[in-house]
Amino acid sequence: MRHLALITLVVPDYDEAIAHYTGALGFTLREDTPLGPPEPPGKRWVVVAPDPDAATGFLLARAATPRQRERVGDPTGGRVAFFLHTDDFAADVDRLTAAGVTFVRPPRTEPYGTVAVFTDRYGNLFDLIQPARPAGGATG
Structure with a gap:
């Protein structure tokens, strides 16, 4: 079986992004591992996922170049980029909403x-x- 394990999401700052995804969005921090010397602050391997058992997560990658900084928040040119399924929409x-997340539609x-x-x-x-539910009310 194959599945997507990680999707890179370019962010301006690791700690700010971790706080947002785990706080406001309720994701789980799976990993936060330094990849280089601590001073100056270097690369980290930071993975968050919408659920502890989710097959796919985000690799939060700090933007390090002007080109990468341009991509923060717009990986798809203004289209919806991510599809988050839930079993309790309301x-x-x-x-x-209580966490301050903005619904644009x-x-x-x-x-x-x-x-x-x-x-x-x-x-x-997102x-x-x-x-x-499929016809007949059965769940998948």
């Missing part, structure tokens, strides 16, 4: 489920989706 919307029902678009602190767009 509770997640309430929790994210309100909840709506689509054939594939209930969805709303939110932005992280850097401008990356779809929060509770997938529709």
